Amino acid sequence: MSNLNPITKILCILAVNIVITFGVNVMMELVMLASVSALFWANGKWKKSIRYILIFLFLLFGDKCILPLISAAWLSTLSCLVFIAFRKFFFCIMAADFFISTTEINVMIASMEKLKIPEAIIIPLAVLVRFFPTVKEEWNHIRAAMRMRNIGTGVGQILLHPIETMEYIIVPLLFSTVKIGEELAAAALARGLGMKKRRTNLCRVSFKAADCFVMICSVTVVILSKLYGGY
């Protein structure tokens, strides 16, 4: 069960999305919390699921117990946003986190190729995911260089001199990343990324019983929420 097909996971995210747009009551929210947590458990992500359950319980507690006690208008508007509006998006974030924390990029590419998604989407997406750590690294270098010259990068500096700070950060970031990007492009072309022939992939993506099970479950949740989830 540890390696669900990425397509199944994407369907899970879609299912959560659909359920949310229907509008859900507390019962249905608990069902969804249980099902997404079960997915986390099946992949051994105990800590993450417990953290999400705690956040959810806090939000529910705030909605039912703290909100009725607040009388100031502006404060209750704010807490309504936090406790109720955020709770609606909570499941989308949880499902997206499940997808990201359990999917390797090469598995994702393999399954996208199987789905016949055009190269024009797959190549930039692969580059992009590969490039995030590089951006982070460069960003740390720039901050270190700025600190050495006594240029702050804190919130205060950003508020005081927004345009200068932006220039100091973004210009070197663009310089270095554009250069790295050119090298990356050369390396990728040397490995045959631009070839007309179909590339092979080591990953085997298949559709197993677990995928069927999860898909049936998510469809059931969607139908249940349509029937009983509303107000």
Place this chain on the structure above:
Amino acid sequence: MNSSKKLSTKDLINTGIFTAIYFAVMFVFTAVTSFAPITYILLPAFIAILCAPIYMLFITKVKTFGMITIMGVLIGILMVFTTGNSWIMFVFCSLLGFVSDLITKTGGYTSRKMSMIGYCVFAIWPIGSFFPIWIMRDAYFASVVASMGEVYAQELKAMTPYWIIPVMIVYTVIAAVIGSLISGKMNKKHFEKAGIA
């Protein structure tokens, strides 16, 4: 400019790289500033200014139709799968990318004015994440009624009017114009001199 040729692999890689920088800068900034509702509402405008230099440098690399569209599609995919926006966001981003691509194309991807107008359209995308609040308005207010009562819900409804989205679009577009003016200066000052623009 040979703007009718097909997308090369290098174009695709460039698109991926610039989208990564764009998204990373946007994401860090959002995480740092969205602590209060007022900054959250103003966020699209901040992003429009902050990410303008990245977008404008990207435009100097664009010579083929499709790259800006793909950037929009990728941002849409990322917004749905990493930050848990609804599918509406994906459609909205892709559409804006496509329209902005068309606009920039009429300037042959070299006209500064057309790139600027294109950016104004493109920069609207963060507003897409506010749409569900308005689309799921009934569901949201149903749960407000459930825990706070009818009267309170009516008051809250009056405080979050429908017209806020057009207002957001207006100030985001203004911010995008400011952002592209700043980035035009930055391009002259740094990138053209170094030969990477």
